[in-house]
Amino acid sequence: MSTTKLNRSDVLNKLMEVRGNALAIAGLGSPVWDLAASDHQPENFYNWGGMGCAISMGLGCALAQPKRNVWVITGDGEALMGVGSFATVANQRPDNLVIIILDNEHYGETGMQKTHTSGGTDLAAMAAGAGIPTTMTVHNDEDLKNLINALKTSPLPLVASIKVENTKPKLVLPSRDGVYIKTRFRQAVLGSTAALHVT
Ligand SMILES: Cc1ncc(C[n+]2csc(CCOP(=O)(O)OP(=O)(O)O)c2C)c(N)n1
Numbered sequence: 005m006s007t008t009k010l011n012r013s014d015v016l017n018k019l020m021e022v023r024g025n026a027l028a029i030a031g032l033g034s035p036v037w038d039l040a041a042s043d044h045q046p047e048n049f050y051n052w053g054g055m056g057c058a059i060s061m062g063l064g065c066a067l068a069q070p071k072r073n074v075w076v077i078t079g080d081g082e083a084l085m086g087v088g089s090f091a092t093v094a095n096q097r098p099d100n101l102v103i104i105i106l107d108n109e110h111y112g113e114t115g116m117q118k119t120h121t122s123g124g125t126d127l128a129a130m131a132a133g134a135g136i137p138t139t140m141t142v143h144n145d146e147d148l149k150n151l152i153n154a155l156k157t158s159p160l161p162l163v164a165s166i167k168v169e170n171t172k173p174k175l176v177l178p179s180r181d182g183v184y185i186k187t188r189f190r191q192a193v194l195g196s197t198a199a200l201h202v203t
């Protein structure tokens with residue numbers, strides 16, 4: 005639907021420059037690879053296979069860690085599957101939560117089937133309708149600068165749908181071991197005692 009599209013790896017690199025110490029939750033599929041390629045670190049939580057949960061996981065982290073910013077980096081397909089989360093985020097209104105949707109208008113990981121955003125479904129408008137205070141669609145470099153500015157100046161929670169090319173991103177795969185990913189993230193956020201809770 006959208007004509008102007010950004011390169012997803014350029015977008016991620018620019019966003020990671022201003023990430024600061026935000027925790028990052030990646031939705032499954034290409035966003036996991038994007039985050040691993042641009043800023044692999046223990047304060048990243050990578051979802052493998054759990055589709056539709058990234059925004060609600062980000063909300064949980066934001067509520068549990070009110071002094072940290074939490075960034076959800078996810079795809080249009082993943083966000084559409086958990087779209088009701090927008091309403092819960094809006095009602096909880098955590099002022100430390102940022103939701104970035106890399107909208108390639110396709111289910112990239114599973115073979116580039118079209119998602120509904122290719123037919124005009126507007127994720128930023130859905131988020132605004134849910135009551136999220138700051139929402140935007142990013143089509144070009146100027147919009148991306150506005151988003152980076154909004155990250156510092158606009159009220160959170162924020163939802164940005166970034167229109168990106170539907171090219172396959174660089175395949176940079178972090179560990180697929182769920183217990184390892186969970187423990188590494190918990191230790192990074194909570195300190196070494198978090199290891200005691202490993203199951
Ligand atoms: C409940 C469920 N349905 C389907 C899948 C298969 N699946 C894995 S990734 C993916 C596509 C994700 O698309 P999107 O969020 O747009 O990410 P992209 O790879 O396009 O960046 C699908 C359908 C799954 N893992 N779980």
Ligand SMILES: [Mg+2]
Nearest residue numbers: 079080110112
């Ligand atoms: Mg997609």
